[in-house]
Every structure is written in structure tokens, then in C-alpha cells.
């Protein structure tokens with residue numbers, strides 16, 4: 567007899583309990599459904615939205631989260647006693663509950679039109695799948711390319727400049743990658759890193 571494997575469609579990991587592998591079994595135990603990756607976020611009537619919005623810097627552009635930022639660049643907050651991702655909570659407080667995220671390409675999540683992971687501005691957010699995200703990024707990619715060739719970097723903020731210098735020092739991104747990420751030219755990034763441009767920013 568060969569070793570039995572998980573019965574979840576497409577999963578080949580070793581069977582552990584109730585016909586599933588460890589991962590699928592844990593998801594079922596936690597959420598009652600082995601396909602759920604992240605749980606639905608409800609609206610808690612007792613939660614005061616002002617507590618959340620007090621930590622968001624509202625301005626003419628993106629509204630950035632002022633609290634903790636995790637390693638992947640997303641804002642983190644406490645929401646009614648649970649750890650949560652800030653922009654997801656912003657969505658819930660504005661539009662109502664988010665459905666559970668199921669594994670697979672159709673997974674629904676709260677995505678950014680602006681690509682700024684710290685941003686909590688409701689009209690910069692949309693509910694969509696990974697596929698929608700890719701489409702949105704394609705559209706923006708074309709816009710960014712146009713902007714990058716004609717703009718000398720005026721749309722960068724001081725915070726962007728600090729981040730660019732940090733990322734460059736860490737060798738995580740060279741000039742080309744940073745130029746693509748920020749939608750500016752390679753020359754602009756080079757000038758920022760060498761402190762020829764934005765010299766007044768520490």
C-alpha cells in the first residue's frame with residue numbers, strides 16, 4: 567500500500583486527519599472550510615471607526631496608515647481584538663464585510679488602484695481577485711511607462727525618497743527596478759541615490 571495523500575483537489579501532501587493534509591485540516595478546523603485562506607472580516611457594531619481613522623493621514627492623495635507597517639509594506643492594526651491588515655479594515659468600515667478568501671486564482675481580496683500598500687483611502691481600494699489585480703497592474707504599467715519618460719520625479723514624496731535610498735542600500739532593488747516601481751526614470755533614481763536630487767531629505 568502506498569502512503570495516502572490529502573483528498574483536497576490538487577493537493578498531494580501526506581494525509582493527516584479527516585482526509586486532509588495538515589494545512590487543509592487546520593483551515594477546516596479554524597474556519598470550517600479547507601479552501602479558506604483568510605477569513606471573512608465582519609463589521610463589529612461596537613467598534614468605533616474613529617479609532618481607526620485617527621491613525622490614517624488623510625490628504626489630497628493617498629491616505630497612508632500611520633501605525634505599524636509589516637515587512638511586506640502593508641499597514642497592520644488591531645480591529646476589535648484581532649490582528650488585521652489596515653487597508654482591509656478601511657474597506658470594511660466603508661463598504662461592509664469582506665467575504666472569505668478562497669485558494670485559487672479566483673481569490674477575492676481588497677486591492678489597491680494606487681499600488682501604495684499603506685494607503686487606506688476608500689476610493690483607492692477595490693474588491694477583486696488576483697486576476698483583476700493583474701489586469702489593473704497592466705493598465706497602470708502602461709500609464710507608469712508614459713509618466714516615467716516625461717516626469718523628472720516631482721510626484722515623489724519625501725517618504726518615497728527615503729524608501730528608495732533604503733531599498734537601494736540594501737541591494738534589494740537596483741535603479742531599473744526602483745524606476746519601474748516608482749514610475750520615474752532611471753536617471754531620477756540615480757540622482758536620488760547619489761543625493762544630487764532631494765539633497766534636503768535626510
Ligand SMILES: [Zn+2]
Pocket residue numbers: 572573574577578579586587588589590
Ligand atoms: Zn492538502
Ligand SMILES: [Zn+2]
Pocket residue numbers: 627628629680681682685686687690
Ligand atoms: Zn492610495
